[in-house]
Amino acid sequence: LKRRLLSRNSLVMSGNHFHMRCCAHILNLVVKEGLKDIDGSIGRIRHAVWYVRSSPARLAKFKACIDEESMDYKGLVWLDVETRWNSTYLMLVSASKHERTFEELSFRDKKYVNELTKKGKGVPTEEDWKHINLIIPFLKLFYDATLH
Numbered sequence: 001l002k003r004r005l006l007s008r009n010s011l012v013m014s015g016n017h018f019h020m021r022c023c024a025h026i027l028n029l030v031v032k033e034g035l036k037d038i039d040g041s042i043g044r045i046r047h048a049v050w051y052v053r054s055s056p057a058r059l060a061k062f063k064a065c066i067d068e069e070s071m072d073y074k075g076l077v078w079l080d081v082e083t084r085w086n087s088t089y090l091m092l093v094s095a096s097k098h099e100r101t102f103e104e105l106s107f108r109d110k111k112y113v114n115e116l117t118k119k120g121k122g123v124p125t126e127e128d129w130k131h132i133n134l135i136i137p138f139l140k141l142f143y144d145a146t147l148h
Contacts, residue, residue: 002015027142027145027146028085028146030142031085031139031142032085034135034138035085035088035135038131038132038135040121040128041124041125041127041128041131041132042088042092042132043121044116044121044122044123044124044125044128045091045092045095045124045128045132046080046082046088046091047116047119047121048095048102048112048116048123048124049077049078049079049080049091049094049095050079051112051115051116052077052105053076053077053079058109058112059076061105061108061109061112062076062077062101062105063076064108065101065104065105065108066098066101068104068108069100069101069104071097071098071100071101073097073098075094075097076094077091077094077095077098078090078091078094078095079091085139086143086146089136089139089140089142089143092132092135092136092139093136095132096129096132096133096136099124099129102123102124106123
């Protein structure tokens with residue numbers, strides 16, 4: 001494409017800054033930009049997941065809360081890589097299945113509340129869960145598209 005455009009004198013600066021990006025990369029940029037609007041909600045949920053996954057004792061308390069809530073879903077939460085939106089999507093999906101579990105954890109484990117509050121983010125709020133549950137179906141479309 002660059003050669004053809006150059007032969008027609010159709011490129012600015014002789015095409016020195018002409019760069020094409022693949023479709024998956026463009027999708028990644030679109031999704032990252034869209035996630036900026038709910039960055040606070042994602043951050044609070046990410047810190048809650050990090051707290052649970054950071055030690056065996058904390059994970060055991062989380063599992064006890066799963067049992068207490070009699071959850072049908074017994075899977076655990078995924079920890080994401082902040083720079084990879086697709087791993088953030090997977091983390092949000094797993095965390096959203098445990099919304100009640102995180103709420104129970106905030107009643108049972110005051111260290112959880114204190115540590116997340118001390119870091120300035122706080123525990124995930126009802127509003128955060130609403131944001132996440134609204135964005136997950138849209139992220140799934142992009143996630144599936146990038147897999148293809």
